[in-house]
Each structure stands twice: as C-alpha cells, then as structure tokens.
Amino acid sequence: MKTTKFLLASLFVMSMIVLPSCLDDDDYDMSLRYPNALVTVKETADDKLFFQLDDQTTLLPVNINTHPYGGKEVRALVNYKEVDVPSGDFDKAVHVNWIDSIRTKPMAPNLGDQNDEKYGNDPVEIVRDWVTIAEDGYLTLRFRTLWSNMGVTHHVNLIPTNNPENPYEVEFRHDAKGDVGGRMGDGLVAFKLDDLPDTEGETVKLKLIWNAFNGVTKSVEFDYKTRTATPGTNVIAEQRNVIPLN
Missing domain, CATH: 2.60.40.2370 (NigD-like, C-terminal beta sandwich domain)
Incomplete structure (x- = not known):
C-alpha cells in the first residue's frame, strides 16, 4: 500500500517543508510532487531524528539536521529516496525531498x-x-x-x-x-x-x-498491535492541517 501515490494538492493546498535540491527546472522529476511514504517523526533519547516507516522499519534522514517540528512526535507525509550511506542503528538511510505534517x-x-x-x-x-x-x-x-x-x-x-x-x-x-x-x-x-x-x-x-x-x-x-518500545519521544503535537480542521 505504501507505494501507491495520489496528488493531495488536488484535494487541498499543501504546505510542505521542501528541502534543497540540485535539480534544474528542465530536469524536474514529476514524481517529487507526490508523497511516497507515511511516517512517524521521532527522536531518540539523545535527540537523533529518525522516521518510523512502519511497525518494523526505521529511516535515518541524512539531509535533515534539526527536528522539523520542534522535537514533537507527529505523523507526516514524505517524499524520499534511499541512499547508500551508513544508517547506524536504523534500517535505512534516506534523502528527504520534502515532508508535510498531518494533524x-x-x-x-x-x-x-x-x-x-x-x-x-x-x-x-x-x-x-x-x-x-x-x-x-x-x-x-x-x-x-x-x-x-x-x-x-x-x-x-x-x-x-x-x-x-x-x-x-x-x-x-x-x-x-x-x-x-x-x-x-x-x-x-x-x-x-x-x-x-x-x-x-x-x-x-x-x-x-x-x-x-x-x-x-x-x-x-x-x-x-500495540507498538513496541522505541527510542522516540511519546509527546504528541496537534500539528496543523492545511484545511480548517481541529
């Protein structure tokens, strides 16, 4: 199910955190417009940012140095690609093209x-x-x-x-x-x-x-299934959604 893509912008206007890219306009990959994963944004006890992709898989975002939501645990849509660099204690290393929090x-x-x-x-x-x-x-x-x-x-x-x-x-x-x-x-x-x-x-x-x-x-x-203990924080932020929603 995680490989299916849909254009959220057709449903409501997205406001994403877009990370720097070296692509020229003429070479722009249209797939970058779409989310390709739903994750939980977490931090370890020593403030290391990571994403929980599913119940088993963790991702290390190698191009993000600070927590995009102030250290708070939230669900988010992301567009990323796997990269061949060490991931340490995490399952995969990824380059994040953009991330957008969900309420x-x-x-x-x-x-x-x-x-x-x-x-x-x-x-x-x-x-x-x-x-x-x-x-x-x-x-x-x-x-x-x-x-x-x-x-x-x-x-x-x-x-x-x-x-x-x-x-x-x-x-x-x-x-x-x-x-x-x-x-x-x-x-x-x-x-x-x-x-x-x-x-x-x-x-x-x-x-x-x-x-x-x-x-x-x-x-x-x-x-x-109740999630197993992870090194992430248990704090929830009621993050914004771009439609009027509480």
Whole structure:
C-alpha cells in the first residue's frame, strides 16, 4: 500500500517543508510532487531524528539536521529516496525531498450522553486509501465530507466506544460546526492509540465506526498491535492541517 501515490494538492493546498535540491527546472522529476511514504517523526533519547516507516522499519534522514517540528512526535507525509550511506542503528538511510505534517491528536474520552454535544455527529466517509491505516500505534485516516469556502474549522475526534465485548472498538466523530454545505473534499488526521489496552504482542482487529452520509453507521476493521518500545519521544503535537480542521 505504501507505494501507491495520489496528488493531495488536488484535494487541498499543501504546505510542505521542501528541502534543497540540485535539480534544474528542465530536469524536474514529476514524481517529487507526490508523497511516497507515511511516517512517524521521532527522536531518540539523545535527540537523533529518525522516521518510523512502519511497525518494523526505521529511516535515518541524512539531509535533515534539526527536528522539523520542534522535537514533537507527529505523523507526516514524505517524499524520499534511499541512499547508500551508513544508517547506524536504523534500517535505512534516506534523502528527504520534502515532508508535510498531518494533524496528529490523542484519543478523546467517551462522555456517554454528552458525546453528540461535545464531539458532534456530522456525517463523513472514510476513504479506502494507502494512508488509511493502523500502524506504529496510530490510526491515520483519510476522510471525506462537505467543506465550504467560509473558513469554518471542523473538529474531528476519535473516542473509545466502551463496548464491553470489544475493547478495540473506536468511533470517529465529526463536528462540522454548522458547515454542512459546499463541495466534497478530503482531510487527513492521525490519532495515537495508547489509550487502548495493550495487545501484549498480539495482532487484534481494531474496529472503526462512523456516521456515514446515507444515515447509517458504517464500520471497517484494521489489523492492530500495540507498538513496541522505541527510542522516540511519546509527546504528541496537534500539528496543523492545511484545511480548517481541529
């Protein structure tokens, strides 16, 4: 799934951290416009920047000297290429062409009868896509809903359902703040799943439910395993997304 590419700029305007390149305009590689990986941006205990590509693979970005997000752990889209240089304690060394953070949030508490008031219940669709995935202790989602051009900030949250028969059932909540017209457009958001019970090394089914546009509750399951200890920080920054999203 990680090799699939799509043009996020067709969904919303991207604002990327672009790293220097020696390519001339006439030789520009169009593939540089597209992300080719979804990663977690981390630091080791001694402040060494690295990327977690999936549950097993780590990347050393050899052309970035400082943490692009102030030392905070976030999910991000990147465009990179592997390079043949020593990677030390990491699996691969890479040259990063650009990186763009995704809105990264902790889970929110289930408030029972107050959930609709607190988190809203406006419809969305979850898009089947390579970035819709549970990995490295996060659930990253590409979702689709109506957006106007009025600059209204939509709020999205992930809450546990507190289903006694399935502790790994979660619900995506969307509060459009009254912005329920306009055109369909997509957003990206990542939620850290450390509020869920430890799977103790086992892979379980993580069930996601949401309120769809046809008025029914839809669901999908992901393979999920609590992430193993890494040298990265556990601090989450609620990084910006370029569409109005909270």
